[in-house]
Amino acid sequence: MVLDRPRQEAMPEAWSRALTSERSTQSLSRRLRLAVLSSILGLASCDGGAGSAPAARVADAVFRPPVGQSSVSVAYMSITSPAGDRLVAASSPMAAAVEMHEMVYDGAQVSMRRVDGVDLPAGQAVRFEPGGLHLMIIEPRTVAGEDTFPIVFELQSGASLTVEFDSTRAPERSGGR
């Protein structure tokens, strides 16, 4: 997990500016939200280069190790893009492939299928979670002692985003994909 320290140090200044501002309370709340947002953004590392704003914010990034002999595992997250964008690809240096899947409910039948991309409406959290959208990791190479698993996302805007998923949780038991 990469912490963006300059961003975090900028927080108190943003707060004091917000608190001394003579503008409307709407402006105040917007400034406060920006200050809180900037502290959260530090949780996801980004390939966008030093100083540029991350293309999207990722929270609750959890990688579930494969169960038993399975060569496939699953990962979940919540992703929010400040501007309208679209996830168009996912990969990992530690896996043969990463696919975006959705669950399909047809009467009593439940199956999953691969999707080409996932829309990210501006400012709206899109959740990858059990029973819905999820990330399917094909042939993950997990390393003993490592507590994160990297997944790289490509966005339609051209940005790419590297997220370290927490891999310390227990394997998914069954049916959650």
Ligand SMILES: [Cu+2]
């Ligand atoms: Cu799947």
